[in-house]
Amino acid sequence: MTAAPYRVEASRLVATDAATAFACVADPRTHPRWIPMTVIASEHAAAPRVGEPFTMVTGPFARRTGRGFPDRMTVTAVEPPAGPDGVGRTRVRKDGPFLRGDAGFDVVPVDAGxxxxxxxxxxxxxxxWPRRxxxxxxxxxxxxLLHVSLRRLARDLSDGAGA
Structure with missing residues (x-):
């Protein structure tokens, strides 16, 4: 019997519409703007689609040197805000070499703005070592990291930076 995964989550009310926020969080190329000490290490002309891998690198010198801890991921779901609940969802699988597991974003509309x-x-x-x-x-x-990053994301989106 496998133990349930340990989930960490943070949320933030953002002063922009769900489609704009979703476009930003669903595209890892925008993440270095609001995730501290992080760069994207893989080249993409557009946001990676389902099944496509990408790599982020995080560390104190990552922005200057591109060196740090690589976080290799594969996109497993991209569902833009639509449908009856209007919630947009992204999901990635963390493929190592240091981190394994799953991660994602849910973008929940509150009102038009x-x-x-x-x-x-x-x-x-x-x-x-023991996973749990x-x-x-x-x-x-x-x-x-999640709290600091979401605060920066909210600031950037309210300033009109968008995706």
């Missing part, structure tokens, strides 16, 4: 962006991660360190225990430790760092 606002939405709530929810960023969630079910990530753990690859390796031989290391997921708790990773969760401490992720929780801080």
């Amino acid at each position: 606002r939405c709530r962006v929810v960023w969630w991660e079910e990530a753990y360190l690859a390796g031989p 225990l290391n997921a708790l430790a990773v969760g401490v760092v992720l929780r801080l």
Whole structure:
């Protein structure tokens, strides 16, 4: 019997419509604008589609050197805001070498000019140590990163930066 994944999530009310916020969070090429110490290391002319891999690199010198901890991911779902609930969803699988698991964004419309962006991660360190225990430790760092990043995203989108 496998233990349920340990989920870390943060959300933020954003002063823009759901379609604009979704376009930004669904395109990892925009993430370095609002995720600290992070760059995209893979070349893409457009946002990666379902089944396509991409790599982000995070570390204190990543923006200057491109070096740090690689986070290889594969897009597993992209569902723009539409349908009866209007919620947009993205999902990626974390393929290592350091982090494994799943992550994603849910963009929930509030009204014509606002939405709530929810960023969630079910990530753990690859390796031989107990998954649940290391997921708790990773969760401490992720929780801080998610809150700081969503605050920056909200600021950028309210300033009209968009995707």
